[in-house]
Amino acid sequence: MTVIYRKRPAFEALPLRMGDPPFSAWGLYGPDDELGSLNLLTPEVVTEAAREVRTGVRIGLDLPINYIAEPSHSRQKLIHKVIRQGKNAVHDDVIEMNTQISTQWDGFRHYGYQESELFYNGVTVDEISGSNPTTKLGTHAWCRQGIVGRGVLLDYYRWSRSVGRDYELIGDYAIDVEDLKACAEAQQVTFKQGDILFVRSGWKVGFDAMNDQEKAVWGVANPVRYVGVKTSVETLRWLWETGFSACAGDAPAWERFPAPPRERELGGIENMCLHEIMLNGWGMPIGEMFDLERLSEECIRQGRHTFLLMSMPLNIPGGVGSPGNAVAVF
Numbered sequence: 001m002t003v004i005y006r007k008r009p010a011f012e013a014l015p016l017r018m019g020d021p022p023f024s025a026w027g028l029y030g031p032d033d034e035l036g037s038l039n040l041l042t043p044e045v046v047t048e049a050a051r052e053v054r055t056g057v058r059i060g061l062d063l064p065i066n067y068i069a070e071p072s073h074s075r076q077k078l079i080h081k082v083i084r085q086g087k088n089a090v091h092d093d094v095i096e097m098n099t100q101i102s103t104q105w106d107g108f109r110h111y112g113y114q115e116s117e118l119f120y121n122g123v124t125v126d127e128i129s130g131s132n133p134t135t136k137l138g139t140h141a142w143c144r145q146g147i148v149g150r151g152v153l154l155d156y157y158r159w160s161r162s163v164g165r166d167y168e169l170i171g172d173y174a175i176d177v178e179d180l181k182a183c184a185e186a187q188q189v190t191f192k193q194g195d196i197l198f199v200r201s202g203w204k205v206g207f208d209a210m211n212d213q214e215k216a217v218w219g220v221a222n223p224v225r226y227v228g229v230k231t232s233v234e235t236l237r238w239l240w241e242t243g244f245s246a247c248a249g250d251a252p253a254w255e256r257f258p259a260p261p262r263e264r265e266l267g268g269i270e271n272m273c274l275h276e277i278m279l280n281g282w283g284m285p286i287g288e289m290f291d292l293e294r295l296s297e298e299c300i301r302q303g304r305h306t307f308l309l310m311s312m313p314l315n316i317p318g319g320v321g322s323p324g325n326a327v328a329v330f
Helices: 036-040 043-052 125-129 139-144 156-162 177-186 203-208 212-220 233-242 261-266 274-280 293-302
Strands: 058-060 079-084 091-096 104-106 147-154 196-199 246-249 286-288 306-311 321-323 326-329
Touching (some): 058 293
Antiparallel strands (some): 058 326, 079 091, 104 321
């Protein structure tokens, strides 16, 4: 089967239109598009990704929704009520939660361009949370087809240990894009357009090693610190030119947080973060707190770091984010 990949503008051509926010690709898929880089998951790309299924082994990638007892950023904890229906042997349950407290996809409504207060394709704050809001850019748009494609794990944590590099797992270590490339080379990974990238930093290893008191202190820390990808133009260039449809990691933030102003300045992204550009410049979903531990072990067992990734976000009109609801199939 021949897969025809979409031709995309060069990174140097961003932004595509004068006056649009930095590095944005607004209008690439039309003025009313709500899928962004998920448009790269064409039927041909998904058909090719299905070839990754060879053994039938399935690995769930979601942490329990209450995995973190004290969510950071003062986010609401999970409330789960089991309700018996009368005196019958019948139960329902009611769930109240913040979609950002465990394994999650950040949708395009989550974190806009902070200076202009604009979201993907120019959607405004008022259109999302004003007095007469719309459902534009909601995660429901993803649910028409789901997020299905070839997943690729870059096991940065395992690779970094193999080359003698150590770092604080519950800290603000920055993963350089050149190291991600080296990790991919060591794993003998060749990327394809439309790949769904997963980066294992080892954050969960560090979090699980803490006691309950340490976890509680972590949850209320200000600022809280997360390991993640380095904020730089070179990171953006690699993500764009490689043609990922979505990116995800195991830490609570995709990029190192907080990114020091000096890092942003040296990286050529002064006063911005990767969230702004990926989510709302390109319409690229960002996944956080994905459970990559069993996936890492299975990749070693299988002798490959590619698999079929299937995810069905919550079908909530106007949804800002969603649990991952993701499974990797080998």
